[in-house]
Amino acid sequence: MSTNTEETLQRPPAEIRFADELERLRETDTAPRPPGWALSLEAARRFIVGDDDRGIRRKFVGDPSLIDRALVALATSRGLMLVGEPGTAKSLLSELVAAAVSGDSTLTIQGGAATTEDQIKYSWNYALLVSEGPSTRSLVPAPLLRGMAEGKVVRFEEITRCPLEVQDSLLSPLSDRVLAVPELAGPDAMVFAREGFNIIATANTRDRGVNEMSAALKRRFNFETVFPIADxxxxxxxxxxxxxxxxxxxxxxxxxxxxxxxxxxxxxxxxxxxxxxxxxxxxxxxxxxxxxxxxxxxxxxxxxxxxxxxxxxxxxxxxxxxxxxxxxxxxxxxxxxxxxxxxxxxxxxxxxxxxxxxxxxxxxx
The missing domain is CATH 1.20.920 (Histone Acetyltransferase; Chain A)
Incomplete structure (x- = not known):
């Protein structure tokens, strides 16, 4: 029997911790929303910065205009890049935004020196691959493929910790909104992004120069800086x-x-x-x-x-x-x-x- 309840999890994702607030916002949200979004920009903003009149708690302490710019960036054809000093709640903000926009913040890639394209795009069930050959049954989708197929936001934490060639695997999904699966044939060989898909990446300024992003990848993101709390x-x-x-x-x-x-x-x-x-x-x-x-x-x-x-x-x-x-x-x-x-x-x-x-x-x- 599964025990994955909020009471037994050390840190439930935002969509579980604040499920009641998200449900109330969805029920009363009458503002126009971008295609594929679970909430309008107005309701998503209230979810993050709080709304006392509706009983919505404040979850991110920072400049509210940053939230507006972040949500607008995700509604465009560019991804969102959050940069700043370590510990300025970039990961928390990306989680809250993903929960508000997609209702799911768990499509997450944790960047690091050992991160591979398989962990970003897809891998294979090798027992099925050997017995049946490449097929959708033997394909094991990673967060990027799932986010594109389901029309959800994908979070890429500490992207500059990854090697440059791994980072650049995002170029085609961000520019053309398509992911090639060359091992498959026919219509399954291309995964086209559904409405609602986008990428939120984070990078801390202490890691600048570790694996500097390519100019081509930078052009596909809107950069926003998250500053320490001033007050x-x-x-x-x-x-x-x-x-x-x-x-x-x-x-x-x-x-x-x-x-x-x-x-x-x-x-x-x-x-x-x-x-x-x-x-x-x-x-x-x-x-x-x-x-x-x-x-x-x-x-x-x-x-x-x-x-x-x-x-x-x-x-x-x-x-x-x-x-x-x-x-x-x-x-x-x-x-x-x-x-x-x-x-x-x-x-x-x-x-x-x-x-x-x-x-x-x-x-x-």
Whole structure:
């Protein structure tokens, strides 16, 4: 018996998590919608940025005009490319857009050095291939073929992590809206895209130059940059909401303390920008100090506090968890973090800042 319910999945896709909202939007959506879309642009926008009057939660914190441009791009003959620093919720945005447009966000290709064309287009059931030869029965469709045949949005995560020749396998599907299957004969040898098909790709700016996209492929995408959250209060609210959700899923019996999260978010923002609250410049770590990383650290802080001591977590836990975050890319980042705790934390007001400074000895090295 299948146990793939929302209660048993660690992270259900957006179309399952927000199924009630999508259903309400579909029932009341009277605006014109592009061919093949499950929702109009107006309803898709409300699904992502929220609508209090209709009980639709806000799911993406960012510039609403970015959502408008992203949806318009998908309604054209070009794909959508989301670029930005790691941890700026590009993947979340692509998932939400795919769920709103197609009702399905699971046609996903995860880019990497080992990604092959088979994982993008199609592969074969080799037992059937040997016994029957090439046929639609032995064909195993990958996300791109399925998206074209079913008229759905395909997500391509971290596209610049893939070799150039693998990236360029998207050229024909994006320009001609057709995918050739040369092993088959007759009408099955060509898969023509149905209305609603398009591609959302993501790439983080730290990977620029790893496998730079060809000019031909760039021309087939509209590029949109996803920026970090500019407002402190907004970022704090987001970290608190996401950390609370993750801690509940992890069986933690208490929510995170907001005053502890204020210290965590302020630390991340200053390390990320290389500028202190007073405007003084400091040495930025090379490690990505993103909002997503702050949520991860807040989650770990709550786990440590609850399962080790039966409490919500303290600034000492922040220092312990930050050690693993700061040492990812450059060992010197630990020294930069130590300088921040020694030179900046003592000048801040509040009990939690004093506790953060007092826990600086917990950093290794």
């Amino acid at each position: 402190f209060a907004t970022e704090l609210d987001l970290v608190e909401a996401e950390a609370t959700r993750l801690l509940e899923q992890s069986g933690v019996g208490v929510p995170p303390r907001r005053d502890v999260l204020e210290v965590l978010v302020a630390t991340f923002r200053e390390l990320r920008s290389g500028t202190t609250e007073t405007g003084r410049a400091m040495d930025r770590p090379s490690t990505v100090m993103s909002t997503a990383e702050a949520v991860s650290v807040a989650h770990a802080v709550g786990i440590r506090g609850w399962f080790l001591r039966g409490e919500a977590g303290t600034p000492a836990d922040i220092v312990e968890c930050l050690a693993g975050t700061a040492a990812k890319d450059d060992p010197d980042d630990l020294a930069r973090l130590r300088r921040y705790l020694e030179q900046e934390a003592p000048h801040r007001k509040g009990r939690q800042w004093k506790a953060l400074h007092g826990a600086r000895h917990l950093l290794p090295g």
